[in-house]
Amino acid sequence: MSFVDTSAALTVNPRARRRRLLRRRFARRPLAIIGLVVALAFILAAILAPWIAPYSAGATDFNALLAHSSSKHLLGTDELGRDVLSRIIWGARASIEAGVLATLLAMAVAVPVGIVAGYYRGWADAVIARLTDVLLAFPFLIVAVGLAAILGPSLTNATIALGIGAAPALIRVARGEALALREEDYVRAAVANGASDARILARHVLPNMLSTLIVQATVAIPTAIIGEAVLSFLGLGVQPPTPSWGVMLADAQSYLSQAPRLAVYPGVAIFLCSLSFNLLGDGLRDILDPRTTR
């Protein structure tokens, strides 16, 4: 750090300085920026679907069934003459909603459970740890499909199933972090301060695992997005008239030989969307480590 830099930085408040530092570190990672931009584009598309989609999701054009790309239908139409681009934009809603909400749900369950298990140890920890081990023995998608089948087919239920399916992995991460943090000297110093457990967890343990959790979340989102597509494909998620990338893939099956593009476009959307969140997560992992100064 140069001398000039120091004196200039002193006048700014620490949060602003930290934010500036993060922005500078972010700028050094082009892949993370691409991830951020593409992910934001998908999120915006989902939010703004009613305004930016050229047609409504269900609008049929019987003059153009299974049509190729044209100025009227940029990505062509499906077997019912529905505009593929519009359906992909509308479909982003289901994917983003499922991806983000399922991850938030998983976090809401996993973080308190993991922290309590890791910080307090004891028999509760033993039970929770073994239980997550058992749940982790089942593949994520099998758990999600099973739960969705029990709960009944709908986007809400698919989201819940995906959230519960993602929770064990997050519990394990939160528990591991809490386990490591409770041995940190600054946590012991907080005990020496006479701080209550609640304060220690809220002020010292949670903030210090936040960056790990954020990274885990950005990695969990694409998994949930793909999971939503799978559930919808299997008929356990979004129900057919409503557009979803998974539903579009399922519909495209019957026309695979005549119009393979019907499967390619939603496939590319799933691929790009999950890739962008993954890139973003990788970038955040590097950036959010508080100990890397530059």
Added chain:
Amino acid sequence: MTEPVLEVEGLVKHFPVRGLGAKGVVHAVDGVSFRIGRGELLGLVGESGSGKSTVANCVMRLVAPTAGAIRLNGTDITRLSRRALRPLRRSMHMVFQDPYSSLDPRMTCGQIVGEPLDVQGLARGRDLDVRVSQLFDRVGLRDELRFRYPHELSGGQRQRVGLARALAVSPELLVADEPVSALDVSVQASILNLLRDLQEELGFSCLFITHDLATVEYLCDRVAVMYLGQIVEVAPTRELFGNPKHPYTQSLLSAGVVPDPEVQRSRTRVVLEGDLPSPLEPPSGCRFRTRCPLEPRSAPQSHDEEPPLVDVGDGHLVACHLVRRGETPDLYRPLEVAR
């Protein structure tokens, strides 16, 4: 001596070792007793693994002692719950060894120093800021560093922050667990001077833990020497350095370096054989016997009987069979060196 600030009696801390096959108990601390008077600095020295830090953690009740009693200002805190301990934590605080891991990287240094005051409800809002500012001034830190994060500070500055945090609640007892051993030598002196100045100014008592004899000699009023979980010798600093009685203390002192090269060359040095025995299975009888050069003289008593810590006069306590018999271990005589 007036009523001691800290009184430790027969402190025992065992750590159970679980695992496949290898079950056992680590005897980290095995019957340690000492007291610290008001305004007194007691140095606790010993090599790595001798249980010094465990004593500190027990005194601070960061770990629960297995047996024994710890009294802070006459209050027995040995078995108090964490909740019941909270108000008492105003009377004691701790400086940690590692200035890097002992400060929360997510908090500014001002928040770190202010936290004990906030937690104990001693200051809020504007008042808290003023108090923190005063503390920064007291430990010699520029005021604007309050808004910096720990990773932006040097090791010495961080340890000053740690010291400010420990002294924020004006504790009567400060436990310093090797506060300078992680610092550069050039910085060590300034932190030690600061600690001494603050002690003179504020008058707190201090349990100062270190493996560095020179530091102890400079700083402490009395010294306790630990070996494998037990105290083998306690004496006022001048007495301990001028007239060490326990063979272990003597060998420790003989290993020190003297500033005069000529004297240094001519000194007799006692080199102890082997390593510290495993605290999983400490030797029977005298724990030091496996490495004691005088073991032939003290055997077989030293194999069967644990030597008690007995007063040999002037507050000088030694745990050695030979000393108790009236023989003088003479591995090393400090008087041959002009001190």
